Structures are given as C-alpha cells and as structure tokens.
Amino acid sequence: MAANTAIRIAEARKVYGSGSSAMVALHDVDLEIPTGRFVSIIGPSGCGKSTLLRLIADLETPDAGSVEVLGGSAADACDGKHVGFVPQSPALLPWLNVLHNVTLPHKVNRGASRKRRAGAADARPMPDMEQLLRAVGLDDAMHKLPSELSGGMQQRVAIVRAMGLQPDVLLMDEPFSALDEFTREALQEQLLDLWDDTTATVVFVTHSVSEAVRLSDQVVVMAPRPGRIIDVIDVDLPRPRRWDRFTSDAFHHYENLIRECLQSAWHSPDLPSAA
C-alpha cells in the first residue's frame, strides 16, 4: 500500500445469508482512499454503502478480498483507536451530561491514547473538549443531558466525541440525515471547520448529492444488485467551501455529474452475481 493511502479495499465481496436467500451486498469492490481526503459514498438505498463502511470499521468482515486501513488490518486500526465512527443516530449515553459524554472515550481509552502519545512521531496533544464543544455552538449545553438537546445538538455532540479522539480515519454513516436543511448546512460547515484542523481521512455516507459536493474531495458512486462502485468523481472545488460557493456553475457541474451517474446506477441492469 502506498504511504499516502489510508484505506485500500481490493476485490471485496460481502454476502448476507446463504442458498436461495443469499444477498450479495458488495461485489468486487476496489477502492483506494488517499490520506487526509474527505470522501463521500453515495448511491441508491440498499447498494451497500453502510456495508462498505462497516468493513472499514471492522464491524463486518469481507467474504472475499481485502480491506487495509493505515497499512494494516481494519481490526488493528480499530484496536489502536485510529478509527472513529459517527453513526446515523448519535447514540449518546443518556445518564451522562454532554461534557461527560465527549470525555468518556478518553478515559476509557487512556491506554491507547498514552501509547499513541509516547510512540508516535506525529503525536498530537489531546484536544480541549470544552473548546471543541464551543466551536460547534454547544457552550450552553455542556452540562445538559442528551434528552434536553435537539437532534442537531445531539449529532454535534456525537461528532465532537468522535473528533476528540483524533482518529486518523473518521467514518460517518449518514450523520445528518435526520436533520432539517438549515441545521444540516450549519453542521456541514462546522464539520469542515473541525476537519480543517486535523489530518483525518473521512469516509462519509450520504444520500444527498449537494452534501457530497459541498464536503468532498472525491465522491464514490455505487449501484445496487449487487452493491458495487460504478464511478469515483474528483471534486475539484477550492476550500474553504462557504455557502456562497454553492451557487457557482462549477458546483452545479459536479451536482449534475453525480446525478447523471446516479441515474445510470438506478437504471443499470442486475449483474448475474446478484443471485
């Protein structure tokens, strides 16, 4: 694996079930993600986006092919606390306030954090979690319980919790899908601001074409039956990407490119391996 490749997936296949009920969730998936890139995965429902993310997160193992993360196995990368995961729903601990929710992973992972600080040449100091919470507008919410927060606020807490561990790879599975458009756009901007201060490689699953273009360096387009990658589109737009850039011709060009690709994904014929 090249030194600047964070994730390398080669001929990965994942099948759920067996016999006549077998479902090929991923078929022959090849993907290389360079270090420090923000990559979105988009495609119709059921095309295997979450399955692909779960392979990288070591929550699933491929039935064939390989998944390498940071030059080793996905399991090693996860055991070493190099991989952060933000799920669709924030999954906060309801009995802990916001500050305790985001600082708990540090306490639980103190061993791994110490090892990283001692061993890594690029060791970074642990972030000030209160400052991270302030950066996403949660100044007044630090001592509140999750049940006292809106959905958007809870998702901000989940992002700060994952970012606070300074993962080298951050996996996000439709983290903004349950939010209204306004909150979603605010969180996209805050996510990019947080990401700017890191060297993390981000893999972000979304159903939204404009969200993919706003956030990403690269958009991976998938098709279903069986789940497979049909295109990888480089998004060559300058950063920082503020809202006023989202009306530009260049922005719409990428949106159209991805929409055309999704149309062909939707209409693409089933492959024999879908059986």
Ligand SMILES: Nc1ncnc2c1ncn2[C@@H]1O[C@H](COP(=O)(O)OP(=O)(O)OP(=O)(O)O)[C@@H](O)[C@H]1O
């Ligand atoms: N644990 C499982 N057991 C059986 N089938 C599964 C399992 N997980 C996923 N599948 C099936 O694998 C296929 C891919 O699922 P996956 O969740 O990866 O798709 P997706 O693209 O993320 O979908 P969505 O956009 O709706 O979230 C689907 O047909 C799904 O029903």
